[in-house]
Amino acid sequence: MHKYIIRRLLLTVVVVFGVTLLTFLSIHMAGDPTIFYISERASKEERLAARQRLGFDRPLHIQYLDFVVNLARGDTGTSLQHRVPAFDVVMERMPATLELTIGGFLLSTIVAFPIGVLAATRRGTMTDGTLMLGAMLGQSMPSFWLGLMFIMFFAVTLRWMPVSGHVPFIKPLLEGDAGLALANLPEAIRYLLMPMVAVSVYSISRNSRLIRSAVLEVLRQDYVVTARAKGLNERAVMMRHAIRNALIPIVTVLALQFAFLLNGVIVTETVFSWPGVGRLVFDAVSKRDVPLVMTAVVLLSFLFVGANLIADLMYGFLDPRIRLE
Amino acid sequence: MNRKVPFMLSLLLIIVLGLVPLMSSAQTVPTPDDDTLVIAINGEPGSMDPAQVGGSTGGSNFRIMMHTFATLYELGQASGAIDPYLAHSFTVSEDGTEWTFHMHEGLTCDDGEALTAEDAAYSFNRMADPANGFTGNSAGFVVASTGFVEARADSELDVTIVARKPQNRAMRLGLYSEVLVHCKDSYEAMSFEEAARNVVGSGPYSLAEWVPGEYMSLKAVEGFGLRPQGFENLVWRFIPEPSTAVAEVITGNVDIYKEFPASQAEAIRNSGMAEARFFPGTTRTYIGFNLNPDAPFRVENPDDVGAQAIMRTDVRVALQYAIDTDAICENLLLTTCERATSLVNPSNADHPTLEPYPYDPAKAEELLDAAGYPRGDDGVRFSLEMPARRLTGAMAPEVVLATAQMLTDIGVQTEAIFQESGDWVAALITHDLGPLYFGRTGGSEWSAQYDMADIPGHEAGCGEAETNYTNWDNDFWCTGWDTLPSLTGDPEAERELEIAMLEEFYNDPPWIMLFAGPRTEAVSNRINYESRADYFITGYSATLKDDM
Numbered sequence: 001m002h003k004y005i006i007r008r009l010l011l012t013v014v015v016v017f018g019v020t021l022l023t024f025l026s027i028h029m030a031g032d033p034t035i036f037y038i039s040e041r042a043s044k045e046e047r048l049a050a051r052q053r054l055g056f057d058r059p060l061h062i063q064y065l066d067f068v069v070n071l072a073r074g075d076t077g078t079s080l081q082h083r084v085p086a087f088d089v090v091m092e093r094m095p096a097t098l099e100l101t102i103g104g105f106l107l108s109t110i111v112a113f114p115i116g117v118l119a120a121t122r123r124g125t126m127t128d129g130t131l132m133l134g135a136m137l138g139q140s141m142p143s144f145w146l147g148l149m150f151i152m153f154f155a156v157t158l159r160w161m162p163v164s165g166h167v168p169f170i171k172p173l174l175e176g177d178a179g180l181a182l183a184n185l186p187e188a189i190r191y192l193l194m195p196m197v198a199v200s201v202y203s204i205s206r207n208s209r210l211i212r213s214a215v216l217e218v219l220r221q222d223y224v225v226t227a228r229a230k231g232l233n234e235r236a237v238m239m240r241h242a243i244r245n246a247l248i249p250i251v252t253v254l255a256l257q258f259a260f261l262l263n264g265v266i267v268t269e270t271v272f273s274w275p276g277v278g279r280l281v282f283d284a285v286s287k288r289d290v291p292l293v294m295t296a297v298v299l300l301s302f303l304f305v306g307a308n309l310i311a312d313l314m315y316g317f318l319d320p321r322i323r324l325e
Numbered sequence: 326m327n328r329k330v331p332f333m334l335s336l337l338l339i340i341v342l343g344l345v346p347l348m349s350s351a352q353t354v355p356t357p358d359d360d361t362l363v364i365a366i367n368g369e370p371g372s373m374d375p376a377q378v379g380g381s382t383g384g385s386n387f388r389i390m391m392h393t394f395a396t397l398y399e400l401g402q403a404s405g406a407i408d409p410y411l412a413h414s415f416t417v418s419e420d421g422t423e424w425t426f427h428m429h430e431g432l433t434c435d436d437g438e439a440l441t442a443e444d445a446a447y448s449f450n451r452m453a454d455p456a457n458g459f460t461g462n463s464a465g466f467v468v469a470s471t472g473f474v475e476a477r478a479d480s481e482l483d484v485t486i487v488a489r490k491p492q493n494r495a496m497r498l499g500l501y502s503e504v505l506v507h508c509k510d511s512y513e514a515m516s517f518e519e520a521a522r523n524v525v526g527s528g529p530y531s532l533a534e535w536v537p538g539e540y541m542s543l544k545a546v547e548g549f550g551l552r553p554q555g556f557e558n559l560v561w562r563f564i565p566e567p568s569t570a571v572a573e574v575i576t577g578n579v580d581i582y583k584e585f586p587a588s589q590a591e592a593i594r595n596s597g598m599a600e601a602r603f604f605p606g607t608t609r610t611y612i613g614f615n616l617n618p619d620a621p622f623r624v625e626n627p628d629d630v631g632a633q634a635i636m637r638t639d640v641r642v643a644l645q646y647a648i649d650t651d652a653i654c655e656n657l658l659l660t661t662c663e664r665a666t667s668l669v670n671p672s673n674a675d676h677p678t679l680e681p682y683p684y685d686p687a688k689a690e691e692l693l694d695a696a697g698y699p700r701g702d703d704g705v706r707f708s709l710e711m712p713a714r715r716l717t718g719a720m721a722p723e724v725v726l727a728t729a730q731m732l733t734d735i736g737v738q739t740e741a742i743f744q745e746s747g748d749w750v751a752a753l754i755t756h757d758l759g760p761l762y763f764g765r766t767g768g769s770e771w772s773a774q775y776d777m778a779d780i781p782g783h784e785a786g787c788g789e790a791e792t793n794y795t796n797w798d799n800d801f802w803c804t805g806w807d808t809l810p811s812l813t814g815d816p817e818a819e820r821e822l823e824i825a826m827l828e829e830f831y832n833d834p835p836w837i838m839l840f841a842g843p844r845t846e847a848v849s850n851r852i853n854y855e856s857r858a859d860y861f862i863t864g865y866s867a868t869l870k871d872d873m
Binding site for chain 1: 351465576
């Protein structure tokens with residue numbers, strides 16, 4: 001197990017290396033970032049001087065190697081827009097993104113599970129048809145549109161929910177102020193609710209369809225038939241035999257879903273003025289803030305790979321026959 | 326397993342109850358009240374360093390910093406006014422290169438440090454020093470446009486700013502009014518990183534709280550007598566999505582929101598919470614003709630008829646008649662707007678007698694026929710691409726598409742291509758955008774030359790000058806621009822030359838002139854607030870209505 005984890009962690013380095021390389025190349029392929037950090041009245045000489053000062057005059061491979069070497073030292077550079085360390089800028093937004101992603105992940109898992117299982121056990125019935133139609137609709141609705149509709153209905157028309165904004169929960173916790181986190185909790189949930197639902201509707205729809213398929217697959221297995229033949233009631237058959245065995249493909253998908261949610265928050269963060277990394281990166285890309293984009297990509301890659309690693313480790317708990325070597 | 330669940334729940338309950346005594350009061354998103362004005366803006370500040378204003382690194386910081394920092398003079402609320410601020414008056418040397426500002430006594434910065442001429446000189450020199458690497462409006466635009474050399478303190482209250490040559494008075498005063506004054510000792514003690522996040526201001530409000538990505542809260546500075554402070558607290562909320570900002574206005578959570586989409590005016594009015602205002606703005610909206618002979622679209626495809634056709638003056642004049650700006654304004658921007666005759670705003674000192682090109686598609690077609698570009702069998706004379714950005718207001722996609730369709734209607738098949746903002750700006754700055762591009766550029770109400778400065782003279786490279794995005798290389802204009810400084814002592818001659826230059830722009834147009842603005846602004850019914858035609862929002866001037 002330990003060897004496996006170490007191997008995966010080493011692979012993480014390779015993945016992060018690959019992701020940063022691709023990001024670095026694509027951001028530079030869009031043109032010279034220098035022009036965003038000089039006056040539009042700058043002369044050609046001033047432009048060249050700024051290019052030199054910002055280090056963009058060096059060959060691309062040197063710039064990239066420099067980044068990697070500095071990254072290994074824990075230095076991700078200074079944000080060109082914010083003029084403070086890029087790592088600090090990303091980290092002060094990370095808690096808000098995690099709140100939204102974890103919230104969306106939990107919601108999509110908790111809601112998708114019963115829907116998927118119910119649809120599988122009632123296969124071919126009106127319930128199954130209705131649930132799957134709902135899932136299809138959920139997958140068809142873009143999250144930004146859904147977000148705006150939520151705002152129009154729940155915030156503007158009914159006035160039940162706040163339009164936009166954020167009350168922190170994870171950030172005070174990380175800063176060691178549990179009292180403040182707890183005091184913030186009710187408002188934090190109120191502000192989180194609409195963006196969380198908007199970001200998770202697609203995942204709920206997709207997951208419920210996958211869970212339905214996985215459970216249906218297991219229900220066809222001999223051991224389920226045997227369990228029923230033994231006279232076990234349906235609840236016991238489902239809980240002890242069907243769902244547990246269906247969990248492995250589901251966990252794999254859920255881990256990927258977490259990463260998918262991380263990507264999806266960019267739009268949702270914009271619609272709900274959520275102060276997360278997605279919005280930050282979107283803005284940084286449009287202003288070619290290379291250090292900030294690279295730092296965010298590195299941190300998000302670690303999260304992505306971490307989620308997959310957790311999923312792999314869970315296989316062993318779910319099915320003792322699987323040994324991670 | 327079943328026995329563990331109640332145990333875990335009990336443990337959780339104990340932990341929660343144990344934390345109750347530690348609970349502090351909860352944080353909230355600031356909302357308007359009798360002491361608090363809330364303003365929504367789409368961008369958010371990157372740095373709050375007063376020398377780093379606007380541009381990519383600044384984002385929306387200029388609007389906020391106009392409240393935390395004062396200037397020697399200030400672009401006033403009233404149209405075209407430039408009002409005294411930290412300085413009560415100024416004198417100009419005989420040769421027009423040295424401007425001495427006489428400052429008020431007893432000024433201080435937020436930290437109590439005395440604010441004197443030495444601080445004002447430091448502010449100018451700090452932002453202009455290339456070693457500091459500042460960019461944006463002050464370090465880039467003001468320094469280059471005024472020919473800034475240095476600033477020096479002549480006495481405790483007199484600061485002199487030296488430029489390479491004289492310049493139109495209104496223009497120079499307006500530009501100097503965009504430099505934020507800050508205290509030397511406070512900023513010398515800070516690193517650039519610290520200055521980006523900490524504010525030691527000189528204006529009517531000080532920074533109380535900055536929650537990155539969410540809002541910035543300012544508090545009125547006690548005893549600041551140079552400007553009103555209608556509310557004790559000013560909160561700037563960063564709301565990137567315009568529809569969301571409008572929803573906040575409708576629900577009474579935001580008092581002022583500039584540049585809402587015109588289509589949402591009715592929703593704002595119907596809410597009963599706010600006024601939806603439309604007024605002419607200073608931002609000039611236009612279609613640029615890229616005349617750069619080395620632009621990639623011209624070099625890579627030398628046989629492109631459209632790209633070659635727009636190099637001709639008669640073709641560019643013909644296209645002026647193709648755009649129905651009245652229809653665009655009334656139907657898409659839901660207001661009326663005045664078509665410009667040149668790059669100077671109609672509300673500024675534009676040409677006194679020229680009439681805007683009328684909408685006359687038949688004449689446009691006639692002129693194109695005469696220019697040797699008849700319609701082909703497919704009805705097309707030539708084709709052009711028109712890169713644009715997806716913005717709101719006068720730059721909204723529907724406006725871009727409408728202009729493209731109007732050009733297509735006269736046989737100039739125009740394809741609007743919507744680009745990511747960064748790509749669009751990058752190509753614009755390098756004069757590679759086009760052949761047509763849909764653009765806008767900031768303007769003023771206080772100096773024709775400020776608006777004309779986009780296209781400078783031979784000394785700045787004329788066609789190749791950085792802000793001359795169309796690469797328009799007109800000798801009369803460029804020579805005229807270089808001559809203007811020598812006429813500052815003779816305002817009549819100066820104005821005469823300005824008018825002649827504007828006429829040249831009209832007759833040999835590098836733009837299809839559209840309109841200035843229009844701007845929109847949602848203003849809460851609970852406040853008194855006068856909208857500004859320019860980019861700024863002077864929250865300090867807003868007051869609570871008596872009956873509220």
